[in-house]
Amino acid sequence: MPDIQEITVDDLKHLVSERAIQGETVLLNMGPQHPSTHGVLRLLLELDGEIVVSCVPDIGFLHTGIEKNMEAKTYQKAEVMSDRLDYMNTVGNNLAYSMAVEKLVDLDVPPRAQAIRVILAELTRFQSHLVWLGTSALDLAAMSMFLYCFREREYILDVLEMCSGQRMMTTYIRPGGLWRDVPVEFEAAVRNILKTFPKRVDEYEALLTRNPLMLDRTYGIGKLTGEECLNFGVTGPMLRASGVKWDLRKNRPYSGYEQYEFEIPTRTEGDVYARYLVRLEEMRQALRIVEQALDKLPMGAVRSNNHKYVPPPRSEIGVSMEALIHHFKLWTEGFNAPQGSIYTAIESPRGELGVYLESDGGPKPYRIHWRTPSFDNLSSLPLMSKGVLVADLVAIIGSVDIVLGDVDR
Amino acid sequence: MGVEQKLGNMGIATTTLEQAVAWSRTNAMWPMLFGLACCAIEMMSAQAAHYDMSRFGMELMRPSPRQSDLMIVAGRVSRKMAPVLRRLYDQMPEPKWVISMGDCASCGGVFNNYAIMQGVDEVVPVDVYVAGCPPRPEALIHGVLTLYEKVRGMKFAEIKK
Amino acid sequence: MEDKLQPIIGKLEKEFGGTACEYRGEVSLTIPAEKIVAACQQLHDLGFELLSALTAVDYWPQEAPRFHVIYQFTSVTSNLVLTLRVPVPGINPSLPTVSHIYRSANWRERELWDMFGIKFQGHPDLRRILMPADWEGHPLRKDYPLGYEEPQFTFNFEEINQRKPYAKE
Numbered sequence: 001m002p003d004i005q006e007i008t009v010d011d012l013k014h015l016v017s018e019r020a021i022q023g024e025t026v027l028l029n030m031g032p033q034h035p036s037t038h039g040v041l042r043l044l045l046e047l048d049g050e051i052v053v054s055c056v057p058d059i060g061f062l063h064t065g066i067e068k069n070m071e072a073k074t075y076q077k078a079e080v081m082s083d084r085l086d087y088m089n090t091v092g093n094n095l096a097y098s099m100a101v102e103k104l105v106d107l108d109v110p111p112r113a114q115a116i117r118v119i120l121a122e123l124t125r126f127q128s129h130l131v132w133l134g135t136s137a138l139d140l141a142a143m144s145m146f147l148y149c150f151r152e153r154e155y156i157l158d159v160l161e162m163c164s165g166q167r168m169m170t171t172y173i174r175p176g177g178l179w180r181d182v183p184v185e186f187e188a189a190v191r192n193i194l195k196t197f198p199k200r201v202d203e204y205e206a207l208l209t210r211n212p213l214m215l216d217r218t219y220g221i222g223k224l225t226g227e228e229c230l231n232f233g234v235t236g237p238m239l240r241a242s243g244v245k246w247d248l249r250k251n252r253p254y255s256g257y258e259q260y261e262f263e264i265p266t267r268t269e270g271d272v273y274a275r276y277l278v279r280l281e282e283m284r285q286a287l288r289i290v291e292q293a294l295d296k297l298p299m300g301a302v303r304s305n306n307h308k309y310v311p312p313p314r315s316e317i318g319v320s321m322e323a324l325i326h327h328f329k330l331w332t333e334g335f336n337a338p339q340g341s342i343y344t345a346i347e348s349p350r351g352e353l354g355v356y357l358e359s360d361g362g363p364k365p366y367r368i369h370w371r372t373p374s375f376d377n378l379s380s381l382p383l384m385s386k387g388v389l390v391a392d393l394v395a396i397i398g399s400v401d402i403v404l405g406d407v408d409r
Numbered sequence: 410m411g412v413e414q415k416l417g418n419m420g421i422a423t424t425t426l427e428q429a430v431a432w433s434r435t436n437a438m439w440p441m442l443f444g445l446a447c448c449a450i451e452m453m454s455a456q457a458a459h460y461d462m463s464r465f466g467m468e469l470m471r472p473s474p475r476q477s478d479l480m481i482v483a484g485r486v487s488r489k490m491a492p493v494l495r496r497l498y499d500q501m502p503e504p505k506w507v508i509s510m511g512d513c514a515s516c517g518g519v520f521n522n523y524a525i526m527q528g529v530d531e532v533v534p535v536d537v538y539v540a541g542c543p544p545r546p547e548a549l550i551h552g553v554l555t556l557y558e559k560v561r562g563m564k565f566a567e568i569k570k
Numbered sequence: 571m572e573d574k575l576q577p578i579i580g581k582l583e584k585e586f587g588g589t590a591c592e593y594r595g596e597v598s599l600t601i602p603a604e605k606i607v608a609a610c611q612q613l614h615d616l617g618f619e620l621l622s623a624l625t626a627v628d629y630w631p632q633e634a635p636r637f638h639v640i641y642q643f644t645s646v647t648s649n650l651v652l653t654l655r656v657p658v659p660g661i662n663p664s665l666p667t668v669s670h671i672y673r674s675a676n677w678r679e680r681e682l683w684d685m686f687g688i689k690f691q692g693h694p695d696l697r698r699i700l701m702p703a704d705w706e707g708h709p710l711r712k713d714y715p716l717g718y719e720e721p722q723f724t725f726n727f728e729e730i731n732q733r734k735p736y737a738k739e
Binding site: 059060063065067068069072103104106227230231232233234235244246251252340341342343345352354356358366367369371375376379408409 | 593653673681702714717
């Protein structure tokens with residue numbers, strides 16, 4: 001059993017300042033198991049009293065080898081692994097994967113499937129921001145926010161369970177459309193959400209936004225300018241809080257987002273408080289999109305008709321020979337994608353979630369790479385944390401909204 | 410602990426003391442925060458208001474291993490994390506129990522590759538395995554109650570390790 | 571999108587001797603390894619501020635070139651995307667670093683070193699990022715095994731059970 005890597009000052013001479021080598025500052029290990037790091041993130045802090053002189057993140061404690069494992073499975077089976085990457089945005093991961101496969105094989109998606117995809121993706125965005133709000137408020141010692149947010153989240157998980165049978169890892173969005181049509185109780189449940197949630201978001205705002213404790217702990221902390229953000233590859237609410245209005249749903253729309261009217265909240269300060277306000281406003285806009293999508297929901301099929309790539313409905317297998325052959329081929333061998341490589345990106349609650357998919361003509365993805373937003377968002381942490389107090393560092397980590405499954409893949 | 414070691418296996422006279430000790434252990438078992446991945450979110454859900462775990466004694470989650478007696482390994486354990494897990498398990502005081510929550514902690518789950526430990530029982534002895542990917546909060550509570558039954562059925566002579 | 575990208579592609583092709591190809595509406599340009607830093611600098615000045623992705627593909631057993639390193643650029647101001655592909659040979663794979671132009675490349679190049687074994691000359695801190703520091707091998711290469719554990723069926727349950735390491739206490 002290999003022992004824990006003991007890292008000495010010699011190994012990190014080039015990363016910490018000379019004061020650490022002389023012994024003036026303390027090297028503290030904010031280890032992989034810590035209540036405030038939102039997962040298994042290890043931070044090596046160099047502290048001068050209470051002030052952080054430098055911060056070196058050590059990641060990889062949740063590395064799952066998903067990219068290599070997906071190369072060993074067919075396209076249909078590999079989708080199951082994609083849910084487990086960014087486990088707060090499971091529907092979004094499925095959406096990114098499905099869009100990548102559809103682009104690669106040039107598959108059409110019926111409009112009803114696109115609208116339902118938008119509804120579920122926006123509900124997942126809302127749910128992810130709820131968990132962010134609950135856990136980062138918990139870090140700032142506002143314990144009741146945690147309980148309120150998780151109470152709200154149960155309604156959304158009920159909707160996901162109603163559609164797909166699973167609360168989190170749904171694998172409901174598949175290449176070519178959806179797995180099956182939504183049940184009859186779906187609309188009533190979503191309408192109930194749309195009726196009650198705006199008041200709840202107002203409650204959160206009343207609790208936190210003008211709270212002097214919240215302002216003291218988050219205003220002016222962890223600033224990043226827009227240029228620094230882009231240079232570090234930071235996307236998502238962090239980028240929008242720093243003044244750059246870039247959202248893939250508006251600038252490079254996918255899955256029918258161009259039909260819906262919504263705003264992209266942007267702020268210019270770039271600190272933790274601005275990110276909080278941006279995400280709170282995004283929650284409201286997500287509800288607005290869900291309402292429009294639900295009102296305009298078209299009737300029709302939810303899966304594409306191209307049965308070379310999409311399984312035929314079970315009812316046809318008994319009567320049609322081709323349906324049986326397609327089903328057999330898809331379940332035993334999988335479909336063969338044409339040779340070539342593509343890159344697609346969607347806007348996840350954390351930023352740009354991109355999929356680079358390359359195929360060599362076979363039934364398995366030859367190379368799939370997930371451009372996950374939290375990886376680049378986290379790389380800006382050493383810059384943001386120079387010269388802040390340790391308590392501020394906790395607030396900054398909360399505002400980056402990292403999900404370690406996303407960082408380590 | 411001293412009373413148990415002295416009295417040991419005395420049969421009928423110590424039965425009610427065993428039961429009393431087991432009852433007190435299960436009524437306030439504090440888990441250690443060891444949420445790694447997706448199962449951690451369901452563990453947090455189980456702790457939150459809808460599926461309250463506080464009614465079963467788990468009022469708080471202690472981040473420090475020295476103050477907890479249950480470790481719920483929630484999530485996939487990678488090869489880099491395994492020595493950390495073992496070290497934290499060693500830091501917990503006796504008596505301690507381990508619940509392996511989820512498929513990845515029990516057997517490697519969906520991931521059968523170089524990076525993920527195929528079951529956390531390769532490094533720590535597990536008492537209860539909870540299946541699911543992720544297990545519903547009710548499943549986790551069922552696992553916790555199964556552990557309570559196991560603890561209540563424990564005799565003194567078994568606890569000494 | 572294509573018409574705004576056309577002059578940029580033409581300029582890059584002339585200056586760096588690359589070949590452009592289009593697939594499903596996306597343009598990707600293959601340029602040789604020595605010119606990558608100059609190309610990145612040029613693209614940064616042309617308004618491609620965001621390096622969206624930096625990844626690599628392994629074409630083993632084909633040895634030359636064995637890897638293709640892929641740079642994905644996004645321009646926020648002009649709303650364009652562009653891909654650059656750089657072929658890298660299999661023996662002593664190395665490339666000059668672009669982390670002084672795009673700071674997101676810092677961690678991404680560390681990830682490529684960790685997963686593929688591609689060295690980046692001039693990188694300030696090239697060490698493993700996702701695997702433990704004493705790990706041997708580069709996992710995402712095609713000749714690295716998956717590390718698959720045999721599933722236990724009823725016929726081989728006992729023999730695998732004896733081989734599997736269990737913690738006793």
